[in-house]
Amino acid sequence: MIGFYAVVAKPNLVKKLVGLSLFQAAVFLLYITMGKVEGAMAPIFMAGIEDRLYSSPLPQVLILTAIVVGISTTALGLGIVIRIKEEYGTIEEHEIHEIDHP
Amino acid sequence: MLSAGMVMLLRPRGLAWAAATAVSIFAFAIAIALTLTVLEVERQTYLMGSWAAPYGIELAVDAFSALLLLIVTGASSLALLVGYRSLDAEIETERQPFFYAAWLLALSGLAGILVTADAFNIFVFMEISSLAGYVLVAGGPDRRALTAVFKYLIMGTIGATFYLIGVGLIYLMTGTLNLADMEIRLQDVADIKPILVAAGFITIGLALKAAVFPLHIWLPNAYTFAPHMVTVFLAACATKVAIYVLLRFNFFVFQPNLAGHDLQFGYFLMPLAVLGILIASAVAMFESNLKRLLAWSSVAQIGYIILGASLVNLAGLSAGILHMFNHALAKGALFLTVACLGLSVARLDLNGIAGIGRQMPWTMTAFVLAGLSLIGIPGTAGFVSKWYLISAAAAHGALGIALVAVIVISSLMAVVYIWRVVQAAYFGTPQDTTTLPREAPSVLLIGVWVATLANFYFGLAPALPIELSGSAAALLLEHMP
Numbered sequence: 001m002i003g004f005y006a007v008v009a010k011p012n013l014v015k016k017l018v019g020l021s022l023f024q025a026a027v028f029l030l031y032i033t034m035g036k037v038e039g040a041m042a043p044i045f046m047a048g049i050e051d052r053l054y055s056s057p058l059p060q061v062l063i064l065t066a067i068v069v070g071i072s073t074t075a076l077g078l079g080i081v082i083r084i085k086e087e088y089g090t091i092e093e094h095e096i097h098e099i100d101h102p
Numbered sequence: 103m104l105s106a107g108m109v110m111l112l113r114p115r116g117l118a119w120a121a122a123t124a125v126s127i128f129a130f131a132i133a134i135a136l137t138l139t140v141l142e143v144e145r146q147t148y149l150m151g152s153w154a155a156p157y158g159i160e161l162a163v164d165a166f167s168a169l170l171l172l173i174v175t176g177a178s179s180l181a182l183l184v185g186y187r188s189l190d191a192e193i194e195t196e197r198q199p200f201f202y203a204a205w206l207l208a209l210s211g212l213a214g215i216l217v218t219a220d221a222f223n224i225f226v227f228m229e230i231s232s233l234a235g236y237v238l239v240a241g242g243p244d245r246r247a248l249t250a251v252f253k254y255l256i257m258g259t260i261g262a263t264f265y266l267i268g269v270g271l272i273y274l275m276t277g278t279l280n281l282a283d284m285e286i287r288l289q290d291v292a293d294i295k296p297i298l299v300a301a302g303f304i305t306i307g308l309a310l311k312a313a314v315f316p317l318h319i320w321l322p323n324a325y326t327f328a329p330h331m332v333t334v335f336l337a338a339c340a341t342k343v344a345i346y347v348l349l350r351f352n353f354f355v356f357q358p359n360l361a362g363h364d365l366q367f368g369y370f371l372m373p374l375a376v377l378g379i380l381i382a383s384a385v386a387m388f389e390s391n392l393k394r395l396l397a398w399s400s401v402a403q404i405g406y407i408i409l410g411a412s413l414v415n416l417a418g419l420s421a422g423i424l425h426m427f428n429h430a431l432a433k434g435a436l437f438l439t440v441a442c443l444g445l446s447v448a449r450l451d452l453n454g455i456a457g458i459g460r461q462m463p464w465t466m467t468a469f470v471l472a473g474l475s476l477i478g479i480p481g482t483a484g485f486v487s488k489w490y491l492i493s494a495a496a497a498h499g500a501l502g503i504a505l506v507a508v509i510v511i512s513s514l515m516a517v518v519y520i521w522r523v524v525q526a527a528y529f530g531t532p533q534d535t536t537t538l539p540r541e542a543p544s545v546l547l548i549g550v551w552v553a554t555l556a557n558f559y560f561g562l563a564p565a566l567p568i569e570l571s572g573s574a575a576a577l578l579l580e581h582m583p
Contacts, residue, residue, distance in 0.1 A: 024263055
């Protein structure tokens with residue numbers, strides 16, 4: 001939620017992106033905590049120890065995928081910010097607005 | 103999708119475009135084949151990696167997916183096929199292979215959403231298509247596209263993250279991600295707070311992606327400043343796929359299990375749809391930039407689709423889904439004409455196109471005809487879906503009369519904003535008489551006219567889309583208690 005606030009309230013574009021990343025990280029935590037089974041061990045299968053209780057590996061796999069998506073999005077977002085800086089000379093939202101609507 | 107990587111390596115500029123177009127047409131052919139199969143068999147499934155569902159990821163195509171697949175692959179193919187000149191003019195040569203690679207990624211992402219039956223898979227494909235979409239929108243020469251796409255990225259990612267939260271909560275409660283399985287498992291845990299919260303998050307997230315009012319803010323600027331062919335592709339497809347996911351989730355997964363959900367769904371979305379229709383049409387009336395005018399019109403059309411869906415009966419749902427198809431045709435044709443204008447005219451607003459009807463008669467006539475379809479004149483595809491929508495709404499008693507009034511008023515507003523463009527084009531006096539614009543290249547014109555005439559074909563012989571959307575609506579409603 002802090003991330004969400006940052007996205008909306010901060011005029012600096014990079015801060016917005018950081019807020020977005022925070023927001024996504026929180027969601028990932030939600031998924032991972034879901035997967036933990038009480039008293040279970042990490043879901044790495046070792047030969048000879050088949051009958052132990054494992055934490056569910058599925059949420060961890062899902063989160064890996066989501067983390068990759070999140071990183072690509074952040075990378076793309078930062079790339080756009082760099083281009084904006086090249087074109088406008090600033091990365092503050094209100095200044096960009098001034099330049100486009102004098 | 104694999105071809106996207108290969109296309110990147112094709113440096114010669116003509117070659118990248120040719121490869122992308124060939125792939126897109128191939129995809130369209132597959133979509134047609136799938137549609138024909140679906141018309142006979144209700145549902146076709148495929149298990150990825152042969153892992154049995156619900157552990158594995160299942161791909162399934164039914165009438166709803168097939169209809170949208172046709173739209174997505176068809177729009178992509180048409181835009182690529184005829185858009186060579188327009189794209190070449192707008193995108194730097196060295197970046198073209200990357201641009202076409204992004205286009206193919208967007209196409210595969212959208213198609214992926216339509217064929218998968220797994221909730222998390224939807225998220226993955228949704229983000230693939232969105233990220234590729236951001237690249238496409240930013241690909242043109244207009245620097246205002248950059249801020250537009252930044253806002254689109256932020257809002258789109260928030261939407262996707264909300265969707266992820268919702269799916270996570272459902273997974274927490276049911277232990278499955280397969281949509282069909284979810285429906286069964288939810289019956290055991292129905293009506294608990296987390297499920298309602300999950301439904302809320304998923305709906306809001308998808309509404310953001312679909313530009314449902316009031317979460318539509320990213321759309322006008324993104325459509326306006328994107329390269330023209332990108333607008334053709336995105337306007338025809340991206341939001342509709344998001345609505346597809348919204349409807350599928352709501353009807354397959356939530357409706358059977360949450361008491362009174364159909365009413366909540368209707369009550370929540372209907373006012374938003376109405377507001378979207380009225381406000382967006384009103385803004386379009388006062389807008390002078392051509393692309394932004396059409397973009398606001400798109401927000402209104404999305405309102406129509408949501409309105410049909412919020413009626414939650416066979417007629418309303420079919421009308422909404424049919425309108426997805428017809429709007430794709432109408433808006434696709436309109437944005438194609440704008441691309442033609444973009445090649446010859448310096449500024450794409452009402453002053454810039456003054457008097458152009460005389461120099462570019464083919465283009466403007468197509469605009470008028472496609473505009474008629476948008477308004478919903480009898481004989482065009484737009485009329486068919488508006489008619490269905492009105493008859494579905496009228497069956498709702500007093501509220502229905504109000505809805506019919508909304509639809510009629512907004513259609514009148516559409517007449518106004520289409521007329522403003524027509525008036526400028528035919529009755530305006532050109533300001534710069536030294537350089538007269540030439541008619542658009544024939545290839546582009548052929549594409550424009552194919553799209554425009556399709557509007558009339560499907561207006562006079564709408565059997566196929568009606569059957570598909572009817573089956574789709576029936577499918578969705580089957581799952582109601």
